[in-house]
Amino acid sequence: SQQGEEDPQALSIQEGENATMNCSYKTSINNLQWYRQNSGRGLVHLILIRSNEREKHSGRLRVTLDTSKKSSSLLITASRAADTASYFCVLTGNQFYFGTGTSLTVIP
């Protein structure tokens, strides 16, 4: 499959802790994007990292990309209950592919 594969499939943490989720892939990419989906809603774009970038920050989000290992990670620092959602990585090249997502639960 050319999809990204997120790991873990589900993650439960206490509020204030950091959450890390990973995405592995097999194809070459132009960029990799992370999206969030709250229950019953559409996906919301979080951050885009290009293939020639290694790390990118946006607020409490930190994304890394290792093209040699074909993997990316999303770190959410100081998590909040409102971060409870599913998180998807999307590989973009000639086409684009959604992963199956990590379900994050942040316990207040």
Added chain:
Amino acid sequence: NAGVTQTPKFRVLKTGQSMTLLCAQDMNHEYMYWYRQDPGMGLRLIHYSVGEGTTAKGEVPDGYNVSRLKKQNFLLGLESAAPSQTSVYFCASSSAVNQPQHFGDGTRLSIL
């Protein structure tokens, strides 16, 4: 700003009925997409469009048709609904294929 708007939000159909889902975007995006989301399977691309008057097949196009007569609208049609098409359908748009996509809030469709 409305962004991407999908109508209807919910619908129940009987097997064999037909219907059209409407997607409208106000961002002047060239690219528009239709996905379905099923439990545990992520999003799968049904059809997409790279501009007004153009459409192309995605990963799971069978049983669906689309039209993009106006740049801001992308319609998804089910000619003869089947229970396997029970799903949540999402529309999205983007300025280019590798750029962030903006999603609607989905249409929950049940086929009995």
